[in-house]
Amino acid sequence: MKIKKVGVVGCGFMGGGIVQVSAVSGYDVVTTDISDDAVARGIAAIKDRLAKKVKKSEITQQQVDDAMGRIKGSTDINVYRDCDLVIESVYEDMELKKKLFAELDKVCEPKTYFGTNTSCLPVIDMAMATSRPEKVVGIHFFTPPPLMPLVEIMESVKTSKETMDMAVEFGKSVDKSVIVAKDTPGFIVNAQMIPNVLNAVRMVESGIATAEDIDLGAVKGLSHPIGPIALADFFGLDVLYAISAHMYEETKDPMLKPPLMLKRMVMARMLGRKTGKGFYDYTSKG
Numbered sequence: 001m002k003i004k005k006v007g008v009v010g011c012g013f014m015g016g017g018i019v020q021v022s023a024v025s026g027y028d029v030v031t032t033d034i035s036d037d038a039v040a041r042g043i044a045a046i047k048d049r050l051a052k053k054v055k056k057s058e059i060t061q062q063q064v065d066d067a068m069g070r071i072k073g074s075t076d077i078n079v080y081r082d083c084d085l086v087i088e089s090v091y092e093d094m095e096l097k098k099k100l101f102a103e104l105d106k107v108c109e110p111k112t113y114f115g116t117n118t119s120c121l122p123v124i125d126m127a128m129a130t131s132r133p134e135k136v137v138g139i140h141f142f143t144p145p146p147l148m149p150l151v152e153i154m155e156s157v158k159t160s161k162e163t164m165d166m167a168v169e170f171g172k173s174v175d176k177s178v179i180v181a182k183d184t185p186g187f188i189v190n191a192q193m194i195p196n197v198l199n200a201v202r203m204v205e206s207g208i209a210t211a212e213d214i215d216l217g218a219v220k221g222l223s224h225p226i227g228p229i230a231l232a233d234f235f236g237l238d239v240l241y242a243i244s245a246h247m248y249e250e251t252k253d254p255m256l257k258p259p260l261m262l263k264r265m266v267m268a269r270m271l272g273r274k275t276g277k278g279f280y281d282y283t284s285k286g
């Protein structure tokens with residue numbers, strides 16, 4: 001089946017990015033969030049990002065107008081009824097995601113495929129909340145979706161080949177490289193990245209090196225574009241904590257155990273860039 005109409009549940013940081021890349025790639029897109037304000041904020045952010053692209057001559061005003069014309073925002077889940085594909089990008093909370101998929105399953109036509117943008121939760125758990133687990137697949141974008149050139153597709157034990165083929169084609173159609181993973185903790189990218197970042201946090205915790213030197217070592221010594229500590233601050237220490245705690249819970253791999261220092265920083269709301277302070281200080285004073 002050719003995908004024409006895409007739904008994106010949750011027009012937040014990641015969902016808004018998925019709406020944007022889908023609309024720019026020519027899909028009709030419907031998106032919902034929990035309030036009219038949240039929907040308006042999400043769509044305004046897309047408009048701002050696209051306006052910046054026009055200024056940099058990366059896209060024309062006509063392309064922006066066309067893309068924005070293809071996006072419809074709502075707070076009503078029924079807008080997903082005739083979508084070919086619905087991707088959820090709500091909070092990383094399994095109970096919320098399962099409840100949402102059960103509702104989508106009732107609302108959507110039998111043809112609709114479901115994707116989840118989860119960072120680490122098992123796809124199969126969400127799939128089993130629906131009556132169509134063979135049509136549920138992981139479609140994991142990277143942050144921020146308009147800039148990061150990769151999509152990771154995750155196959156649960158129930159995902160059909162037809163669904164996998166659809167998801168791979170969809171990823172390519174939004175101009176991303178596509179990698180395919182099994183439904184295992186951290187899939188491909190987080191399974192590599194999380195132990196590396198946690199190891200760097202442990203090095204700070206035990207006083208082996210400063211955050212600055214660890215990051216400089218990774219950038220200058222390993223040619224990484226950003227060091228692991230700066231990366232942790234960028235995506236948020238609460239997100240790092242939640243992903244690693246979940247991966248540790250599933251695997252009991254000591255490399256994935258969240259360090260105590262990370263837990264304490266999360267308790268102190270030192271979450272990185274988003275709260276102005278994490279391992280580094282992002283306030284104007286700092």
Ligand SMILES: NC(=O)c1ccc[n+]([C@@H]2O[C@H](COP(=O)([O-])OP(=O)(O)OC[C@H]3O[C@@H](n4cnc5c(N)ncnc54)[C@H](O)[C@@H]3O)[C@@H](O)[C@H]2O)c1
Nearest residue numbers: 010011012013014015032033034089090091092118119143
């Ligand atoms: N932030 C990242 O770096 C990143 C990277 C890859 C994947 N992810 C995953 O993407 C998902 C979303 O993360 P985010 O960073 O965009 O979070 P976010 O908080 O920016 O966005 C989540 C949005 O979902 C909305 N929402 C919550 N419940 C809803 C419901 N029932 N119906 C409609 N909307 C609802 C919220 O209002 C919010 O706007 C998570 O599963 C996360 O693990 C995040």
